[in-house]
Amino acid sequence: MAEATLTAHNAPARAANASLTDWIAVTAGSLGALLATLDISITNSALPQIQGQIGATGTEGTWISTGYLMSEIVVIPLAAWLTRVFGLRRFLMVMAVLFTFFSMYCGMSDSLAGMIAGRIGQGFAGGAMIPTGQTIIRTRLPQHQLPIGMSVFGLTVLLGPLMGPVLGGWLTENASWRWCFFLNLPVSIALVALLWTGLKPEKLELDRFFKADWLGIIGLAAGLSSLTVVLEEGQRERWFESHMILWLTVLSAIGFMLVIIGQLKAKQPIIRLSLMRNANYASVILIVSVVGAGIYSISYLLPQFLGNVTGYNAQQAGSIMLLSGLPAFLLMPVLPKLIARYQARWLVSIGLAMFCISCLLDVGLTADSVGHDFWGSQIIRGFAQVLAMMPLNQASMSAVKTEEAADAAGLYNMARNLGGSIGLALIGVLVDRREHYHDAILRESVNANGTLVQDQMAARAASFLTQAGDDARAQMQSLEQLAQTIAREALVMTYGEAFLVLGLALLACIPLALLLKTSKPQGIAR
Structure with a gap:
């Protein structure tokens, strides 16, 4: 009895639960991430109508999406530094206001140049809200409640790109494509209110701004933005047959060289590549890059098949795409318990295996295949994405110290988006040549x-x-x-063939996933 009492006395006390203010901050971070990821794809279904009204050709219209992705991927790794300079609440509130302004500007635009400028501004402001949302969860929630926060964040990031085309198609068909942008106004007002309530004000640290790794910042902006354009537009421009693609590739290489020099010279490099020395974190980054490539590639291949072969319109194709979001809602009540109770390597491995199976189910499609032929693969794919991505979100945060969370979140989200862009580029080449x-x-x-x-x-x-x-x-x-x-x-x-290649790539990641080592969070009792 005395021994049991002594053991209980020596056991570490469980951390207190998060306060209401903490949960308001987590809600704000997740809402900002949802807003940003939703707007990546919300214009996809409306592109024909947008192009018609602003007088853009099909090739020119692709810059409406490329402009957003280009600026988004640049600001994601810079968000940690900008947060330290301006303070988290001030920085996020300014980004939310800018996001609203550029959304309204896009909605009222009548020219291609204006639309692209607005989308670049949207991407810059929206991209900042993705890694900061993950950072808020990591720093405001105790360890035993971290699975809940990471599950909520992961679901918003996963559902945003799925809901975008469906919502955009519905608004275009029933109202106007301009509502794809005007819809952001009430959501952004709610976001600003939540940020004001949930986050504490912090003082400006402008000395960090002037003493920053400007060589790395310039290199990162030039390298990532150029690389994104090369990956997004390369196939349409016939790659290095285009002088634009050739010079942007050179600029991208120079930019990344500047980043490397910054890593060697700067006291505080703008992007902490030293985190990649952590083998566990590096494994997470590699896996999320491949999973990102798989998710983005599926979001391209499936609507293309439904549109070009089956003859579905954007809204019909979107409804099939949205099927993969249903498992997210079904797993929502139990997902935090799964993440808290089982090691990430097992959940991620099962998710990757299911993702592979879903791709292999679509290998045998025929010209007579219609929407219901995708139901099985889409449902399996939905479970797979949740089981693979949610534990990876937490594994990325568990692998680093709390003070490294902001930098780790930036690298993680950059890797997912960059992996998606690379996957889309490779799939585009494969489809073009094999066709x-x-x-x-x-x-x-x-x-x-x-x-x-x-x-x-x-x-x-x-x-x-x-x-x-x-x-x-x-x-x-x-x-x-x-x-x-x-x-x-x-x-x-x-x-x-494209589905087969994706399935094999995901299958190849399973051995790497089995090597993941994450500490099991304290918490949900059996």
Whole structure:
């Protein structure tokens, strides 16, 4: 009895629960991250209407998305430094106000230049709210409540890109594309109120601004922004056949060289690459880069298949995409307990395996596949993303000290976004080249003098002849339909290969995930 009393006396006291103010701060951080991630993709469904009203071509319209991503990825690793200079509350409130201003500017814009400028401003302000949200959770919640906070944050970051196209498509169809931007006003007002209530004011430390690693800052801005444009626009510009892509690649290389020099020369480098010496943290960064590539690539491939092969409009395709968000809501009540109770390596490994399976299920798609053929893979993919991403969020924070949380969050979110951009670029190259390859092979295999081809062509021509009454036109229409069939089959084969490559890449990360070592948080009793 005495021994039990002594043991209880010597056991470390459990930290007090977070206060109401702490939870208000966590809510503000998660809401800011949701707002920022939602606006990454909310314009995707509305691009045709936006391009039509501002007089932009399809190629020019891609800069509406690229501008946002370019500025967002630059500010993410700078957020830790900017927070230390201006104070967390002041910095985030200014970013929320700027985000609102640039959103309104985009909504009222009538020119391509104005829209791109507004999206760049949006990306800069929104990007700052992603890593700072994660930092708030890490610094304001006790260890035993950290799984709850990280789960909430992870769900917002995961659901934002999924909800964006659906919400954007609905607003465009039922109101106007301008509401994709005007919608941010009431949300931003609520965000500012939460930030004011939940965060304490901090003094300015302008000496950090003037003594900063400016070589690294300039290099990081030039390197990341140029690299993002190269990855986003490279395939459309035919890579190094374009002088723009060539010079941006050179600028990106110079920028990263400046960052390396800053690491060696500066007393406090702008980005703490020394965190990568931590093997556990480095493993998390590598895994989240591949998972980011998988998530972004799926968000590109699936709508492309549904639009180009199945003929779905943006809203219909969005509803299929949103299926992968359902497991997030189903797991929400139990996810913190899972993260607290089981080691991250097992949850992440199971998530990666399920993600791989979901990709392999889509390998066998055919030209006759429709929306319901994706239900199974999308539901599995939803569980996979939650099980892979949520523990990684916590593992990234558990692997570092509290004072390193801001820098670690910046690197983590930069790695996820950069991995997504690299994945999209590689998938774009794969789809483009393999589609041409399969199209050529199929055309060679179709023998115009073959009995089967002749019978098919005759049947199609007869059908068109009854409609048009012109034999020459009917023959041309039958040839055109044959060409379209070949192109569609080539596209289906290409998408199948792309899903296979993604599945294998995710499978290759499982051994790395099994090496993760994270301390089990105190907390939820059995």
